[in-house]
Amino acid sequence: MSECRHNDIVVSGIGITSAIGQGVKQFTEALMQGRSNFRVMERIGRQVNVSSSEKPALVSKFLGAEIQNLTIPDRIPESLLRTASFSSQVGLATLCEAWADAGLHEIDPSRIGLVVGGSNFQQRDIVLLQAKYNHNIEFLRPSYGMSFLDSDICGLCTSSFPIAGFAHTVGGASASGQVAILQAAQAVQTGQVDACIAMGVLMDISFWECQAFQSLGAMGSANYANEPARACRPFDQDHDGFIFGESCGVVVIENAKSANIREKKPYAKLLGWATAMDGNRNPNPSFTGETRALKAALKHANIDASCLDYINPHGTGSVIGDETELNAIRECGLNHAFINTTKSIVGHGLTAAGAVEVIATLIQMKEKRLHPSINLDNPIDDNFNWVKQYPVEHQIKNSLNISLGFGGINTALCLQSCI
Amino acid sequence: MNKEDIFNKIVAHTCDVIPTLKDHQFSFQDSLKNLGANSIDRTDIVMMTLESLSVRIPLIELAKAENIGALAGLIYERM
Numbered sequence: 001m002s003e004c005r006h007n008d009i010v011v012s013g014i015g016i017t018s019a020i021g022q023g024v025k026q027f028t029e030a031l032m033q034g035r036s037n038f039r040v041m042e043r044i045g046r047q048v049n050v051s052s053s054e055k056p057a058l059v060s061k062f063l064g065a066e067i068q069n070l071t072i073p074d075r076i077p078e079s080l081l082r083t084a085s086f087s088s089q090v091g092l093a094t095l096c097e098a099w100a101d102a103g104l105h106e107i108d109p110s111r112i113g114l115v116v117g118g119s120n121f122q123q124r125d126i127v128l129l130q131a132k133y134n135h136n137i138e139f140l141r142p143s144y145g146m147s148f149l150d151s152d153i154c155g156l157c158t159s160s161f162p163i164a165g166f167a168h169t170v171g172g173a174s175a176s177g178q179v180a181i182l183q184a185a186q187a188v189q190t191g192q193v194d195a196c197i198a199m200g201v202l203m204d205i206s207f208w209e210c211q212a213f214q215s216l217g218a219m220g221s222a223n224y225a226n227e228p229a230r231a232c233r234p235f236d237q238d239h240d241g242f243i244f245g246e247s248c249g250v251v252v253i254e255n256a257k258s259a260n261i262r263e264k265k266p267y268a269k270l271l272g273w274a275t276a277m278d279g280n281r282n283p284n285p286s287f288t289g290e291t292r293a294l295k296a297a298l299k300h301a302n303i304d305a306s307c308l309d310y311i312n313p314h315g316t317g318s319v320i321g322d323e324t325e326l327n328a329i330r331e332c333g334l335n336h337a338f339i340n341t342t343k344s345i346v347g348h349g350l351t352a353a354g355a356v357e358v359i360a361t362l363i364q365m366k367e368k369r370l371h372p373s374i375n376l377d378n379p380i381d382d383n384f385n386w387v388k389q390y391p392v393e394h395q396i397k398n399s400l401n402i403s404l405g406f407g408g409i410n411t412a413l414c415l416q417s418c419i
Numbered sequence: 420m421n422k423e424d425i426f427n428k429i430v431a432h433t434c435d436v437i438p439t440l441k442d443h444q445f446s447f448q449d450s451l452k453n454l455g456a457n458s459i460d461r462t463d464i465v466m467m468t469l470e471s472l473s474v475r476i477p478l479i480e481l482a483k484a485e486n487i488g489a490l491a492g493l494i495y496e497r498m
Contacts, residue, residue: 078438083463139470142462142478 245347
């Protein structure tokens with residue numbers, strides 16, 4: 001177990017909502033059992049359904065994992081939820097868990113900040129609303145003028161929880177969740193706040209985004225349309241793109257002095273982190289950019305690659321993405337470390353992914369067990385320390401989380417267990 | 420559709436927006452502001468009412484209503 005010094009940056013609370021379970025307890029159980037929830041998506045606004053007398057019917061069957069039976073805590077007033085998007089509702093529910101876990105009520109509200117990782121995360125709600133009022137825009141709810149903004153979630157969170165330091169969103173595409181954590185760490189490190197909540201917000205995509213992702217070749221094709229459970233295959237030879245998974249992760253970052261005063265035992269300390277850009281607007285990954293981020297994170301953490309014993313990769317199931325990432329990991333001398341694929345079970349949360357996967361890492365530290373990777377039947381490269389279809393008993397000491405995003409965004413975060 | 424029907428629509432949508440008012444005994448003299456509706460709530464309540472009545476009235480013309488009864492009256496006049 002690692003002792004925390006006063007100027008360390010630690011994780012003092014977590015909260016998670018996902019298609020495999022709401023709350024850390026349910027999520028942990030499903031994660032360790034490798035129990036996914038992929039199917040043809042059913043949430044209204046997720047599928048193309050076009051038919052006319054002139055064209056044949058176009059009905060999509062986009063695969064994904066969707067949250068079932070969301071429970072909103074009583075402390076969130078019903079009146080607030082009426083105009084809150086689905087992303088915001090899930091965010092509020094998830095924040096509630098992390099808030100309680102960290103005991104944030106003990107901290108002066110002016111010393112608490114909030115960074116919401118994600119942009120354009122209310123697409124489905126907006127598409128449905130605009131379709132509804134397409135021919136009678138005069139009746140559009142005036143409150144749309146505030147609720148369409150990404151920052152509406154900041155207003156909702158700070159009116160439901162005493163957060164008075166600062167609150168804003170930050171967009172980093174599929175790296176948003178981890179970008180939020182890095183920003184939160186910097187806010188605490190500079191003394192701007194004592195505790196900063198980092199939320200990887202639920203990316204509520206509509207059929208427009210699903211269609212574009214599939215056409216782009218980013219989202220899995222129809223190859224597994226009849227076998228959704230086999231579709232999400234990060235690093236497997238039969239991978240063919242990411243499979244979407246609704247999720248939201250909240251991580252509370254705090255300075256160790258504040259946590260120690262409160263006698264709050266942290267999950268882990270943030271040893272080091274880094275961001276590196278490819279200088280590329282397109283979605284294709286970059287070996288150079290990823291390698292730079294990994295090496296810079298290790299340098300910032302002042303840790304040798306040989307000391308890392310666990311990697312939680314970005315691992316989406318993208319053919320070129322998976323290959324590039326393994327090359328970067330190998331280049332940094334990290335292929336000895338245990339490695340598994342959270343997305344194979346949870347799906348790709350897009351804006352939420354980075355935060356969800358940090359939470360998965362922290363859970364594994366606490367459980368002293370590494371979750372399985374599903375559908376990793378034939379790895380594209382077997383020269384890695386894969387955790388395959390069965391969980392592995394192991395106490396993580398030092399981990400590396402990798403989170404990447406369209407537009408050449410590469411982030412890496414080193415954590416050290418305090419368990 | 421008479422004024423009382425419009426009043427009832429306003430009441431229903433007020434309860435949609437502020438669920439804690441569902442047991443309140445509404446009267447024509449009730450003011451949305453005094454019942455706890457903020458400015459956003461009030462404009463949403465009015466817009467929801469207009470939509471359910473399929474009546475198009477610029478919100479600015481309804482802004483002077485001081486209570487629910489007066490609001491119902493203004494809408495009734497323009498139907």
